Amino acid sequence: MTYPVEGGCDCRYIRYRLATPPMIVHCCHCRWCQRESGTAFALNAMYESDRVEHLAGEPEVVDTPSASGVGQRIARCPTCRVALWSHYAGSGPVTRFVRVGTLDNPDLMPPDVHIFTRSKQPWVVIPAGALAFEAFYEREAVWSAQALARRRELLPQIEAYLAGRR
Secondary structure, eight states, X not given: OOSOEEEEOTTSSSEEEEOSOOSEEEEEOOHHHHHHHTSSOEEEEEEEGGGEEXXXXXXXXXXXXXXXXXXXXXXXXXXXXXXXXXXETTTGGGEEEEEGGGBSSXXXXXXXXXXXXXXXOTTOOOXXXXXXXXXXXXXXXXXXXHHHHHHHHHHHHHHHHHHHHO
């Protein structure tokens, strides 16, 4: 796949560009993602926030509840209300979990891993050979060496964010 890739909301008020591959693409089958997305799963590409370049518009960030009890922040178009990315409690604004469906060509980012499959819809069939876990997984066993290095670079920012939440 060649980069950059672009995406945005339905009304095209929000446009963004991704210059690099994501650290990982999760297909999350948890009940919270099902409820939030209104479908069987959420497909999110994890990026460093500064690697998501705004081309047009600014999203409205909405606080929503989560299974952890800490909540998450969802960036939505203020006009058409499409969810573009989330900031989860574990890394806050340091990372963005970009909704793959908002890419101009979402076919470019299939899932690297299926998570929380214990609560997947029974009619969803995970492809043979796909990496899948009943809950979460050990990051070091799943992520590429390059993605782990990118995360290590973010750790001071993540730790500062977490310290500020206490």
